[in-house]
Amino acid sequence: MDDFFSGFAELFAQYDVLAAFWVNIQLTFWAALLSLVLGTVLALMRISPIASLQWAGTAYVTIFRNTPLTIILTFMYLVVFSQLGITLTDDLNSTFFWFAVIGLSVYHAAFVCEAIRSGVNTVPVGQAEAARAIGLSFLPAARLVILPQAFRGAIAPLGNTLIALLKNSTVAVAASVATETSSLMRTMIEFRPDLMVAIFLLFAVGYVILVIPIGLGTTWLSQRLAVKR
Amino acid sequence: MSASVLFDAQGPRGRALSVAGNIAAAVAIVAGLGWVAVALYDKGQFESTLWENAVSAEAWQYYYLPGLQNTLRSAAFATVGAVLFGLVLGVGRLAHNRVVRWVSGVVVEFFRAVPVLLMMIFFYMFFSAQAQWIADRPFAAVVLALVLYNGSVIAELVRAGVGNLPKGQGEAGLAIGLTPSQTLRSIQLPQALVAMLPAMVSQLVVVLKDSALGQIILYSELLRSAQILSSKEQNPLQTLAVVAVVFIVINWMLTTVAHRLAKLLSGRTAGSTAEGPGIGNPTIVPGGPVGGGAGPGAGAGAAV
Amino acid sequence: MRKHTMGLLAMAAASTLALSACGGGEVGEPTGGDDTAAGGGDTIRIGIKYDQPGLGLQEGDTFTGFDTDVARYVADKLGYSEDQIEFVETISANRETALQNGDVDMIFATYSINDDRKELIDFAGPYFVAGQDLLVAADNTDITGPETLEGKKLCSVTGSTSAENIKTQYSEGVQLVERGGYAECATALASGAVDAVTTDDIILAGLAATEENAGKFKVVGAPFSEERYGVGLPKGSDQCEDINAAITEMIEDGTWDELVAANTEGADYTPNADLNPPTPDACA
Numbered sequence: 001m002d003d004f005f006s007g008f009a010e011l012f013a014q015y016d017v018l019a020a021f022w023v024n025i026q027l028t029f030w031a032a033l034l035s036l037v038l039g040t041v042l043a044l045m046r047i048s049p050i051a052s053l054q055w056a057g058t059a060y061v062t063i064f065r066n067t068p069l070t071i072i073l074t075f076m077y078l079v080v081f082s083q084l085g086i087t088l089t090d091d092l093n094s095t096f097f098w099f100a101v102i103g104l105s106v107y108h109a110a111f112v113c114e115a116i117r118s119g120v121n122t123v124p125v126g127q128a129e130a131a132r133a134i135g136l137s138f139l140p141a142a143r144l145v146i147l148p149q150a151f152r153g154a155i156a157p158l159g160n161t162l163i164a165l166l167k168n169s170t171v172a173v174a175a176s177v178a179t180e181t182s183s184l185m186r187t188m189i190e191f192r193p194d195l196m197v198a199i200f201l202l203f204a205v206g207y208v209i210l211v212i213p214i215g216l217g218t219t220w221l222s223q224r225l226a227v228k229r
Numbered sequence: 230m231s232a233s234v235l236f237d238a239q240g241p242r243g244r245a246l247s248v249a250g251n252i253a254a255a256v257a258i259v260a261g262l263g264w265v266a267v268a269l270y271d272k273g274q275f276e277s278t279l280w281e282n283a284v285s286a287e288a289w290q291y292y293y294l295p296g297l298q299n300t301l302r303s304a305a306f307a308t309v310g311a312v313l314f315g316l317v318l319g320v321g322r323l324a325h326n327r328v329v330r331w332v333s334g335v336v337v338e339f340f341r342a343v344p345v346l347l348m349m350i351f352f353y354m355f356f357s358a359q360a361q362w363i364a365d366r367p368f369a370a371v372v373l374a375l376v377l378y379n380g381s382v383i384a385e386l387v388r389a390g391v392g393n394l395p396k397g398q399g400e401a402g403l404a405i406g407l408t409p410s411q412t413l414r415s416i417q418l419p420q421a422l423v424a425m426l427p428a429m430v431s432q433l434v435v436v437l438k439d440s441a442l443g444q445i446i447l448y449s450e451l452l453r454s455a456q457i458l459s460s461k462e463q464n465p466l467q468t469l470a471v472v473a474v475v476f477i478v479i480n481w482m483l484t485t486v487a488h489r490l491a492k493l494l495s496g497r498t499a500g501s502t503a504e505g506p507g508i509g510n511p512t513i514v515p516g517g518p519v520g521g522g523a524g525p526g527a528g529a530g531a532a533v
Numbered sequence: 534m535r536k537h538t539m540g541l542l543a544m545a546a547a548s549t550l551a552l553s554a555c556g557g558g559e560v561g562e563p564t565g566g567d568d569t570a571a572g573g574g575d576t577i578r579i580g581i582k583y584d585q586p587g588l589g590l591q592e593g594d595t596f597t598g599f600d601t602d603v604a605r606y607v608a609d610k611l612g613y614s615e616d617q618i619e620f621v622e623t624i625s626a627n628r629e630t631a632l633q634n635g636d637v638d639m640i641f642a643t644y645s646i647n648d649d650r651k652e653l654i655d656f657a658g659p660y661f662v663a664g665q666d667l668l669v670a671a672d673n674t675d676i677t678g679p680e681t682l683e684g685k686k687l688c689s690v691t692g693s694t695s696a697e698n699i700k701t702q703y704s705e706g707v708q709l710v711e712r713g714g715y716a717e718c719a720t721a722l723a724s725g726a727v728d729a730v731t732t733d734d735i736i737l738a739g740l741a742a743t744e745e746n747a748g749k750f751k752v753v754g755a756p757f758s759e760e761r762y763g764v765g766l767p768k769g770s771d772q773c774e775d776i777n778a779a780i781t782e783m784i785e786d787g788t789w790d791e792l793v794a795a796n797t798e799g800a801d802y803t804p805n806a807d808l809n810p811p812t813p814d815a816c817a
Contacts, residue, residue: 066480068441463745
C-alpha cells in the first residue's frame with residue numbers, strides 16, 4: 001500500500017493531471033460557445049422561409065453528424081494546417097488547440113442544431129400563430145417568441161450535447177493536441193504500468209466529477225425554466 | 230409540417246430578395262470552396278495519381294474492404310453486446326430490490342461519463358499487459374469500450390421507454406394479477422423496446438462513428454487500413470476523403486432507417502417513439518412541431 | 534407479449550452466433566490460416582511493420598521493404614520457402630508481447646536492440662545499424678543537424694521518443710508535431726507546413742524513395758544516435774545462432790548491399806559506413 005501511495009506521489013510530481021483536464025475544459029468551453037452560435041444559425045436556417053437555406057442547413061447536419069469526429073479533426077490537420085498552411089499563431093501548440101476547437105465546433109454544431117430544433121418542436125403551434133397574428137415577420141417572430149421558448153425546451157438535449165462535447169474533447173489528440181487527458185493517461189500508464197488501473201480510475205473519476213454536475217445542472221435548469229403549459 | 234406557420238408564402242418582393250440572397254450566398258460558398266481548391270491545387274493535391282491510387286481496385290480489395298469489414302465486425306459485436314448489457318442494466322434500474330437498482334445506477338452513470346477513447350486506450354493497454362491470451366487485443370478493447378458506453382445509453386433508453394408508457398399499462402398488468410416483475414417483463418418492456426427501436430438504430434450510428442477511434446489504438450478498421458494505404462501511396466488526404474464518404478453514406482442510410490422506423494412503429498406502442506440524436510444520450514421531448522424543413526431528425530412527435 | 538420478449542432475445546442470441554461464425558477480415562492477409570503452432574511448424578510467422586515504405590510495407594497482397602527482404606533471406610536459410618512465411622503486423626508497442634505470447638516466431642520490424650528489451654526477449658543480429666536523422670525538403674540548406682532546429686517545426690510519429698530527444702538535448706525552441714503515420718508528416722513537409730521530419734535514417738530514406746515523394750526530400754545525413762536493428766526472438770530461443778549465420782552469409786555474399794540499395798533507390802542515401810554492415814552480436 002505504501003508503494004501504491006509513493007508511486008502516486010511520484011506520478012503527480014512528474015505529470016500535471018489537472019493541467020491536462022484544464023486543456024479539455026478549455027477545449028470544451030470554446031467549442032461549446034462556437035457550436036452554440038453556429039448551431040443556432042443552422043437551426044434558424046432549417047426553419048427559415050427560404051428553401052435554399054433550409055437545404056443548406058439540412059445538408060450541413062446530414063454530412064457532419066454522420067462523419068466520425070476523428071476524421072473531421074484529422075482533416076483540420078491534413079487540410080487546414082498541412083495544405084492551406086494556415087497557422088493562427090506562431091506557437092504550434094495553440095494553433096492546434098484552436099484547430100481542435102474549430103473541428104469540435106463544426107461537428108457539435110450539427111447536434112446543437114438538432115437540439116434546438118427539438119426545442120422548437122416543444123413550442124405549441126398557437127405561439128407561432130399568435131406571433132404572426134400580431135404582425136411579426138419571420139426573424140422577429142423567431143427572435144422574440146419562438147427561440148426563447150425553444151431554448152428553454154432544448155436545455156436537456158443541449159446539456160447532453162455539452163456532455164458529449166466534453167468527452168469528445170479527448171479526440172482532440174487526432175488534431176495534434178498532445179497535452180489533453182487521453183495522451184497524458186497513455187504516457188502515465190507507459191511510465192508506471194503497475195499502476196495502470198489506478199491511473200485509469202483517476203481519469204475516469206475526473207470525468208465523472210465533471211459530467212455529473214453538468215447533467216444535474218441542465219436537468220435542474222430545464223425543469224426550472226420549463227415553460228409552464 | 231411543410232407549410233410553416235412561421236411565415237407566409239413569399240410575395241414577388243420576397244421571392245426576388247430570396248433569389249438575390251441565394252445567388253450571393255452561392256457565390257460566397259463557391260468562392261470559399263474555390264479558394265480551398267486552388268490552394269490544394271497549388272500544393273499538388275489534385276494530381277491524378279494521388280486520387281487514382283486512393284480509389285483503385287487494389288485499394289478497395291486490399292485496404293478499404295478488409296478495413297470496412299473489421300469496422301462492421303466491431304460495430305456488430307459491440308451492438309449485440311450493448312443491447313444485452315443495456316437490457317440487463319435497464320431492467321436492473323427498474324428492479325424492486327434497492328441494492329440492484331443502486332448498483333445498476335452507479336454503473337450506468339459511470340460508463341456514460343467516461344470518454345470512450347479513454348476506455349479504449351486503457352483496455353488496450355490493460356489487455357496487452359494482463360490478458361495476453363486474447364488474440365486480437367485492439368479488437369477486444371474497441372468492442373468492450375463500445376459495449377460499456379452504448380450499453381449504458383441503452384439502459385437509459387429502456388428505463389425512459391418504460392417510464393414513458395402510460396401509467397395504465399402497468400396498472401392493468403397488476404390488476405390482472407401479474408407480479409410487478411411479470412408486468413415489467415411481459416407488458417412494459419416489450420412496448421418500451423418497440424418504442425426505443427428507432428433510438429437504438431440511431432445508436433448504431435454512434436457505435437460506427439466511435440469504432441473509428443479504434444485507429445488510435447491501431448485496430449485495423451477502415452481508418453487504420455486507409456492509413457496503411459496512404460503509407461504506400463503517400464496520399465493521406467485523398468484516402469481520408471474516401472473513408473469519410475464511406476462513413477457518411479452508411480450512417481446516412483442508418484439515420485434514414487431510424488427515421489422511417491420511428492414513423493412505422495409509432496402506432497405499435499403506447500409510448501412515444503424517439504430516434505436519438507446520434508450523439509450522447511437521447512432525451513424524449515414531447516410536443517408538437519412548429520418549424521418546417523423536413524429531414525432526418527424531424528421525427529413524428531418526439532425527435533431529438 | 535411474453536412471446537414478443539422471447540423473440541427479441543432469441544434474435545439477439547441468433548445474431549451473436551451468426552457474428553461469431555463470420556469472423557473478421559484481416560487487413561492484407563491473403564493466407565488466412567491460423568492453424569500454425571508457433572515454432573518449427575509447417576509455416577513461420579514473422580512480425581513486420583505494414584506502414585513503413587522501404588522497410589515493411591503492405592502492397593496489396595504482398596509485402597515489400599528491407600526488413601521483409603532480410604526476413605525472407607533468413608527464413609530461406611532456416612529452411613522455409615517463400616510460401617511458408619506468414620507475415621503478421623507487429624506495431625512498436627506490441628512487439629515484446631507478440632513474442633512472449635507466441636503470436637509470432639520472430640520479428641523484423643526496425644527493432645532496436647536494447648537492454649530493457651533483452652530482459653523480456655532475445656535478439657539475433659543486428660542486421661542493420663540505423664541512426665536518428667532528419668528529412669528535409671530537397672532544396673533546404675539551413676537544416677544540417679539537430680542543433681539547427683531552433684524555432685523550426687518538426688514532425689514525428691505519436692509515441693516515438695525521438696522528437697522529445699531533440700527538444701531536450703539539442704534545440705529547446707523546436708516545435709513538435711505528432712501524427713499517427715509518417716505519410717501525414719511527409720505531406721506536411723512537402724507543402725512546407727513543417728520544416729523537418731525525424732526518425733531513423735533508413736525509415737526516412739524509405740519515405741523519400743516512394744514514388745510520390747521521389748525527388749522532393751533529402752535525408753540530412755548526420756545521424757545522431759545508434760539504433761541497432763535486431764531480429765526479435767522469444768526468450769530462450771535456440772534459433773539465434775542459425776539466424777546470425779544467415780545474416781553473416783547475407784552480408785558476405787553481397788545480398789545485403791543489394792537489398793539496401795534496392796529498397797532506398799531514388800533517395801540518395803547510403804547507410805553510415807562506419808557501422809554498416811554490422812557483425813552480429815554473440816548469442817545470449
